[in-house]
Each structure stands twice: as C-alpha cells, then as structure tokens.
Amino acid sequence: MKKSIVIFGLTGILFAHQPVMDMAPRWAGGWGFQFRYETLGSDKILDGEYSNAGLSYYRKTTWLEGVYTWKRSIRATFKLPYHQVKSEHPLVDWGNPIRRGKGLGDIIVAIPLKKYFNLKRSTGNFGVTPQIRLKTGDNSDVLTSKGGYGLSLSYSAENFKTYQLYDVYGWSFDDGSSMIGVDVNLGWHPIHKNETNSGLFVMWDGTFQLKTDKDGNGDMRFFTGPIAVLYKGGIMARIDVKIPVSESVDLASLSKGIMVQTGIGFVF
Numbered sequence: 001m002k003k004s005i006v007i008f009g010l011t012g013i014l015f016a017h018q019p020v021m022d023m024a025p026r027w028a029g030g031w032g033f034q035f036r037y038e039t040l041g042s043d044k045i046l047d048g049e050y051s052n053a054g055l056s057y058y059r060k061t062t063w064l065e066g067v068y069t070w071k072r073s074i075r076a077t078f079k080l081p082y083h084q085v086k087s088e089h090p091l092v093d094w095g096n097p098i099r100r101g102k103g104l105g106d107i108i109v110a111i112p113l114k115k116y117f118n119l120k121r122s123t124g125n126f127g128v129t130p131q132i133r134l135k136t137g138d139n140s141d142v143l144t145s146k147g148g149y150g151l152s153l154s155y156s157a158e159n160f161k162t163y164q165l166y167d168v169y170g171w172s173f174d175d176g177s178s179m180i181g182v183d184v185n186l187g188w189h190p191i192h193k194n195e196t197n198s199g200l201f202v203m204w205d206g207t208f209q210l211k212t213d214k215d216g217n218g219d220m221r222f223f224t225g226p227i228a229v230l231y232k233g234g235i236m237a238r239i240d241v242k243i244p245v246s247e248s249v250d251l252a253s254l255s256k257g258i259m260v261q262t263g264i265g266f267v268f
Helices: 002-010
Strands: 031-042 056-071 074-088 098-104 108-110 113-118 123-133 148-158 162-173 178-193 198-212 218-232 235-249 259-267
Touching: 074 113, 123 162, 198 235
Parallel strands: none
Antiparallel strands: 031 056, 031 259, 056 074, 074 098, 074 108, 108 123, 113 123, 123 148, 148 162, 162 178, 178 198, 198 218, 218 235, 235 259
8 A cells, every 4th residue: 555655646747748848849840859857756744544655755757758740730749757766665574664666667649739820929829639658667666557548738829028838637547546737837038049049948837736546535736846948959958846835635645845857858
C-alpha cells in the first residue's frame, strides 16, 4: 500500500504541454525535438486518512520529446521519460529503508489539432489534443507503468508584447484512476530582435490537478511559479519553477515539493 499511495500522489504533473516549448514549429513540414530535465520530491507528509505513506520521495526525470507538423494545424508529438527515483520508507525489522530505481517511463503520443486565426494586432489558436499513454515503462518497487487515454482543450494567443495559454485536460488510466487539470501561462514578451529572430518570454504559470483513484479517493494540488523562455533562430531554452501552494489528499501522501524544469529545444 505504501508504494501505491506514494506513486499516486507524485506522478504526472506535465500532461498538458507539447513540444517544442508549446510554441514551435508553426509551418507545414516542420519538425523538432527537445530535452527536458525535471526534479521534484520532498519529505513532507501531507495529512490524510491514513498515515503509512513513505518518509520521502525524490525523482529526477529526463524527457526526450519530438514533434512533426504535416500542416500548420495538424501535428504529432511524443514524450518519453527516463526516471531516477530515491524513496525512504519506515524500517521494519532488518533491511534498507532506502529504495532506488531508474528506468524508462511510459511514452505519451499525441495528435495536436489547431485552428489558427489572425486579428489586427495578435495571432492565436484553438487546440484539441487526443493523447495516449503506452505501457513502455519499467515496473519495480519505486517505478510504475500504466496506460491511459487523455484529451486536452486549449487556447493560446500572443502579440508583440504579451502571451497567454489556457489548457484544460483529462486522463483516464487502466488502473481505474483518473485526472483532470487546468494549466494557465500568462506572459510578457519584452525582447524580440527581427534581424536574428531572437528574444525572451517571461511568464507566470498556474497549474491545478485533481486525481481520483479507483476507490474514489482524491488528490488535489495547485502549483504556481515563474517561467522564462529564450530563443534564437531555431533554438529555444526554457526554465520553469513550480511552487506548491495547496495540496489536499484523502490518503496520506507526500508533497511534490518545489519542481524545477530546464529544457532546450530545436526546430527545423
């Protein structure tokens, strides 16, 4: 039970975003890939109905993600994680309370469909993204693998100075659990140089997720924090910091702690 409680509370915070950096490519026949490095975890036990959660859980994940656009409005993406996990559990009799594991996670494949529009001083798009999670990951005491289906509805718009993204999404998994989420990015575009196609986006993120296990137990979390995106030509770099503002659980679980993500992407 310790394993299922900890994993239920600590997987899947980034189901909404798509490569490359939610922003590119925007032309027919374009393609790209990106690497993201994500850290999360803590030793803070959240209040819940039970008190047998693990003592700590820390995860480092390296993501390889790619995109191809047949048309500007039709694309395919994939996201493949590689996890490194360290967890601590109460010592029972003799044994090592520290558990470590590493291995591939489950690949996520999506078909983002977008409807672009241009206004007088801005451009934007509406998006519908069906997604599937395939069971390609390792199963062990600290890693788990499960399949599922998801759907995302999004809207984004930008002009010379501002950027906004709103994404509502849901997932249903083969272990009977489900998740709904809302992700909002609001930003400023203070620097852009036409001669080098380079610049900077500065944004603020808000992420809300509600997970429910097969028995109806809820896990509700809200995170917020800053984002910075640098770009030059076909290269983009991004850093995100997500700070937990509210975490409410029915079963004892661990706080995700402060999550930090760094990434670099290339588009062609």
